[in-house]
Amino acid sequence: MELLKLVIVDDEPILLQGLLDTYDWKSMGFRVVGTAQSGEQAIQVIEEVQPHVVLTDIRMKQITGLMVMEEIQKTDLECLFIVLSAYRDFDYAQQACDLGAFAYLLKPIEDEKLQETMQSAYRVCMERIENDEKYESWEKLLVKDHDSFLQVVIQKYVQNRIPKEKVEEVMQMLADLPRNTERFITVCVDIDLAYRITHSLDYEAARFALMNRLEEVIGGKYFFWKTEGKGNCAFIIRTEDKSAVMELKHLLEHVKEDEKSPVVAAISKPYKGIEGIRRSCAEAQRLFGMASVSGASAFTVSEEVEVTAAEEQAVETDNLIVNAVRKNNEKELKETFVQLIYGLPQDEEKQCQYMHRVMLRTEFMLQDTYGLTDEIKKKFRNYYNNLENLSAAKAVDVCYKILCDVIEVRKKTAAEDETRYFKDYMKEAVAYIDEHLQEEELSIVSVAGHIYLNPVYFGRVFKNTFHMTFKKYLMQQRMEKAKRLLEEGNGSIGDICEAVGIHNPSYFSHLFKQYTGRLPSEYKKEYEV
Template sequence: MRLLKLVIVDDEPILLQGLLNTYDWNSMGFQVAGQAQSGEQAIQVIKEVKPDVVLTDIRMKQITGLMVMEEIQKTDLDCLFIVLSAYRDFDYAQQACDLGAFAYLLKPIEDKKLEETMRSAYKTCIERMENEEKYESWENLLVKDHNSFLQVVIQKYVQNRILQERMEEVFKILGDIPGNEDRFITVCVDIDLTYKITNSLDYEASRFALMKHLEEVIGNRFFFWKIEGDEGNAFIIRTTDKGAVLELKRILEQIKRDGQSPVVAAISKPYKGIAGLKKAYVEARKLFEMASISGASAFTASEDVEVTEWEEPGTDVDNLIISAVRKNNLKGLKEAFVQLIYSLPNEEELQCKYLHHIMLKTEFMLQSSYGLTEEIEEKFRNYYYNLENLNAAKMVDVCYKILCDAIEERKNMSEKDTTRYFKDYISEAAAYIEEHLQDENLSIVTVAAHIYLNPVYFGRVFKNTFHMTFKKYLMQQRMEKAKKLLQEGSGSIGDICEAVGIHNPSYFSHLFKQYTGKIPSEYKKEYEV
């Protein structure tokens, strides 16, 4: 075990020696690297030793433990403080927590509580160190392979997940700022999505072969970054060649002649600068969508094509619809279909093609995730079979109903799968709650920590399982236990309050009456012989 440095502070010599000699600090992951008998001495020792954890008393003469924490916060030292306080010093403990104390322990210290706290502090420190080491590794990676790093950043930039200023900063750090002659061109290319219907087995293989061939052919002629996505792949090309667009078009035309599967592609115009990098990507993406709907094998922007301003990811109607289904969001789906109605082209033939394109993409998303049951799949099949009999207005209605059904099916499957998968976790949580009802501090956080689940996620799973919130369930269990104890005549009201973790008798009576309609004494009389 990697031992971390610990400093112990207490202005009572006897207590300090007790802390130093009584506990096996090594077994908890620490070596005592320093000690101090005053706040002033503690500040000096901490600055010299640079410990990972400081265990300090709060109430000390002249310079208190709080003052020590405040002073250390002014430095660049990064250590955890665990504070010791008597019960009467509770206000001090609250102030310590406000200053960022990791934990506080009441005197006299319980051995088990101390050990749990120290092990938790050890784990926190180790995780922080590992994260710092990872950060250093990333810095080294940035130096060794800046092109791979740059590709990741560029993908975030063109997808509007980082600002242009940050992108410029990255280019500047790497010493690779685009020059006056640099142009950016984006090529979006993929196998036509409809090919998957008639040649589903060959679709993925053809798609893989196409991308590998493009990487080789384009790479032999240009420097590029590849942006991968569900909507096809994009090659962002950086070049000073003014004839690059024509050459790229020749490359794509040759690939189409050589291949057996239909290729859909779009090429942007060349644009200057970092702003032009994004503009090229946006233009190619929009042209690619148009090419996909029309079934064109290549689509190149003419010189008079104007690109609209960059929109937030997911604002295109088809992406909004697919995103709503993916997130099982019925409200979002309804809003997306309202936008769809207003954004459809005027020609009915194009309207039908666009709707068909959306349904294809949504079905493929369902296939790659979950929710495409035999019943939903049959609805898609019936839709495709009856396409010729549907006008655009009827098609919108049919598509909306199918996707609503798909969302409902996904929601049912998600809840069932989650409940089944976490069955043992929830059983253990319920047992832990029953065993610790007397603990006034029992909460969703403590129970989630016991079964090693994130509290937010645990709360969601818990509610799906019991069909009530954790808070309501905990109160129900406490009231049911109180009812049982009152029926048995076991102890006084004060004893029952302690047993169910509600230590204030007045508050307990208020809650009990809310739950049963009677105060505890009235309820108890009903069961007296």
């Protein structure tokens, strides 16, 4: 097994030494090449030894583990971060994930969890190393397969998977750097998404025919690279023809006339240089989104076609609606729909067309995530089937209600998943409550601290699990224990108060009567022989 480089960071010397001595890193595929006892030292060590994986404490004085991650991200170093914390703090975990942490482990570390995480990190690193080696080996194939190799490189570049410098290096190696007179124009084109719903059986065949036709007509006049974009196919054209934009527009118009299925397309302005490849692609993608909303067959940025602020706002609102549903945020969805209503075009047909695309985008997002139950699928189908019979105002109302239902289903699904995930945590919390009922200071904060969860987050999970608040559950357990002790007849009322953590007898009697309808003395008499 090839051993990968590991750096361990912890500002507690004893804990750091414990990490070094306790675990058999070699069996997990790693050799420790450096350690650090502060964030500042960690940055220095990481830059010096360039490890594959960094295991770091998240809470350190001055420079935290999160800050170390931020600093390393500013460099060209590629390493996985596994963060450790003695606190099951949801906010810290979320920040670590936002910064791209590979994993988040809790102290004390479970051996099995550490083993599983390190093995997973090892696999990811090895895949990355193998991919880098494959990339280097591609250079040997350049002479034999120049165009295909460059096609792969360009696709990775427009997907932000490799930097501009790497593309420049490859093109220089191929002696194929863009000349100053050359420009890059991107055409994004596809079958209208609505057709995928209304003609699902014909959609794939129509799309295949369209792409073949485009390759033929565009390839007949221009050199191009073809890549799959966000819901469309992108043709990146390399040309010195100054009239290429208008020529491409004419070509697309002819294709649209010949095709039976609805074609949506967008054409960027021409841009020069390697950065022009990505720029033209991004512009065409943005315009394609606008074309999809408006139903246009071709959409270019030129003196003939002006992109209005209203069209840009429509695309932005479209994104906001989908994101509100993705985040299960009902308030945000409502606010966005209000914004949408004021921004809809005057034409009623376009209003319905716009709502149709909002629903399509939301449905595709649900397919990629969760929440698309059979019941929700049926609601989407009913909406599409009855679209022609709905007025624009009614279409907006129906869409809003369906998306509210979607959020409700997603929230329920997320809560159920969360409850299952934290089942063991809740068992531990309940056991701790039972064991410490006699402690007056027992609270949601102390119980959450015992199982290393944020109190607010713990309270939410607890309520989802037991269908009652922590406060109500704690009172219920105390009163039930008091009832058992009174039934057994062992000890005075004062003793029972101490046993259930309510040390004021008068307050205890008040709570007990609220819970049972009787005073403790009355309840006790019923069980006296």
